[in-house]
Amino acid sequence: DTAVSQTPKYLVTQMGNDKSIKCEQNLGHDTMYWYKQDSKKFLKIMFSYNNKELIINETVPNRFSPKSPDKAHLNLHINSLELGDSAVYFCASSSGTGQETQYFGPGTRLLVL
Amino acid sequence: GQQVMQIPQYQHVQEGEDFTTYCNSSTTLSNIQWYKQRPGGHPVFLIQLVKSGEVKKQKRLTFQFGEAKKNSSLHITATQTTDVGTYFCADSWLGNKLVFGAGTILRVKS
Numbered sequence: 001d002t003a004v005s006q007t008p009k010y011l012v013t014q015m016g017n018d019k020s021i022k023c024e025q026n027l028g029h030d031t032m033y034w035y036k037q038d039s040k041k042f043l044k045i046m047f048s049y050n051n052k053e054l055i056i057n058e059t060v061p062n063r064f065s066p067k068s069p070d071k072a073h074l075n076l077h078i079n080s081l082e083l084g085d086s087a088v089y090f091c092a093s094s095s096g097t098g099q100e101t102q103y104f105g106p107g108t109r110l111l112v113l
Numbered sequence: 114g115q116q117v118m119q120i121p122q123y124q125h126v127q128e129g130e131d132f133t134t135y136c137n138s139s140t141t142l143s144n145i146q147w148y149k150q151r152p153g154g155h156p157v158f159l160i161q162l163v164k165s166g167e168v169k170k171q172k173r174l175t176f177q178f179g180e181a182k183k184n185s186s187l188h189i190t191a192t193q194t195t196d197v198g199t200y201f202c203a204d205s206w207l208g209n210k211l212v213f214g215a216g217t218i219l220r221v222k223s
Binding site: 033040041042043044045048055056090097099101102103104105106107 | 143144146150154155156157158161199201205209210211212213215216218
């Protein structure tokens with residue numbers, strides 16, 4: 001019974017392609033997040049949704065577009081992939097916003113060639 | 114915006130030695146959460162500190178929150194190979210997002 005799941009686990013693609021990453025949580029949480037972790041392990045929040053509403057949109061290129069069809073799902077679509085997009089992308093969820101424990105998915109390792 | 118500084122960046126210890134990672138901020142921290150990420154894994158929540166001067170223990174791990182709420186530390190006594198990974202502190206900024214420190218990578222030599 002995986003609490004936060006992501007697909008795919010690995011993604012290797014060419015520059016310029018468009019790709020999507022999917023995330024689902026079965027914890028009944030109201031808030032979901034996307035984080036980017038670079039090669040130096042730095043974790044940076046990208047987006048946050050609370051009950052399907054976007055509440056945090058950090059300085060992220062508009063090639064990145066999140067979508068939350070319901071509060072258990074948060075997907076990330078990336079257009080025109082660039083080399084610098086190579087990273088690990090983590091989905092996370094929490095019961096509230098900000099102060100509560102966050103539960104992370106296993107990550108999607110994206111490599112752009 | 115809020116910045117949380119974490120040191121050291123790396124620490125290599127001999128198995129059985131102690132390890133400490135520190136988080137500091139120039140502004141008052143709201144509350145501090147600590148996470149552990151094993152190599153190839155994802156961050157996993159360890160603990161949350163809320164009160165000034167708070168100290169919490171989990172077996173060989175001791176977590177402290179400074180009296181002024183501007184720093185926090187995680188201390189591991191007698192490290193084991195299972196302790197390897199990256200340890201992150203995170204502050205809840207404005208109550209609506211976590212701001213993570215850069216992490217401390219711990220390697221344990223057996």
